[in-house]
Amino acid sequence: MPLEVVCGSCDQVLYKGSDFKSPREVLKMLGGRCNKCGEALSTSEFSIDITSTRP
Numbered sequence: 001m002p003l004e005v006v007c008g009s010c011d012q013v014l015y016k017g018s019d020f021k022s023p024r025e026v027l028k029m030l031g032g033r034c035n036k037c038g039e040a041l042s043t044s045e046f047s048i049d050i051t052s053t054r055p
């Protein structure tokens with residue numbers, strides 16, 4: 001399932017890929033922060049920011 005993770009603060013696309021990763025995995029990959037605005041990300045915020053991309 002294609003996956004897109006977007007920062008809730010600045011709408012930066014943080015992760016885009018065809019492999020589904022858990023919010024915890026993506027958070028770990030990103031070092032816990034948005035790479036654009038530096039906003040600290042929590043897994044609870046993350047889960048609502050994960051949306052499937054349209055075909």
Ligand SMILES: [Zn+2]
Pocket residue numbers: 007008009010011012034035036037038039
């Ligand atoms: Zn951000």
